[in-house]
Amino acid sequence: MAHLPNAVEVEALPFQSLDVYVAARELAALVHASRIADAELRDQATRAAKSVFLNLCEGLPSDSGPMRRKHFALANGSLHEVVGAVDLAHAIGALAAEPARRAQALAVRVKHMLRALAR
Numbered sequence: 001m002a003h004l005p006n007a008v009e010v011e012a013l014p015f016q017s018l019d020v021y022v023a024a025r026e027l028a029a030l031v032h033a034s035r036i037a038d039a040e041l042r043d044q045a046t047r048a049a050k051s052v053f054l055n056l057c058e059g060l061p062s063d064s065g066p067m068r069r070k071h072f073a074l075a076n077g078s079l080h081e082v083v084g085a086v087d088l089a090h091a092i093g094a095l096a097a098e099p100a101r102r103a104q105a106l107a108v109r110v111k112h113m114l115r116a117l118a119r
Contacts (some may be wrong), residue, residue, distance in 0.1 A: 015060035045085035051078035
């Protein structure tokens with residue numbers, strides 16, 4: 001079984017051990033925990049981060065190339081939305097620099113992996 005931080009200790013599905021899954025999960029948890037002070041941006045960033053993760057969860061185990069590409073494209077769009085919301089939250093003083101920096105770094109990691117998956 002893959003070790004997933006804070007995961008329930010049960011048998012994992014194969015896609016749950018992939019680095020992109022782990023990084024997108026970490027990004028969603030980080031955005032949620034960062035508690036962006038602006039309620040509208042917090043909601044937008046949190047929903048977009050969840051969308052990245054959940055679209056990956058739909059696309060990764062699919063055997064259909066078109067379905068995988070569809071979900072990876074949706075995840076990619078949501079990823080850019082997360083980056084924009086977090087960046088704006090930091091710019092207006094609604095998010096401290098460190099969680100914004102960590103979210104950006106995770107987003108870049110996920111972006112590189114999404115790009116590779118889409119090929």
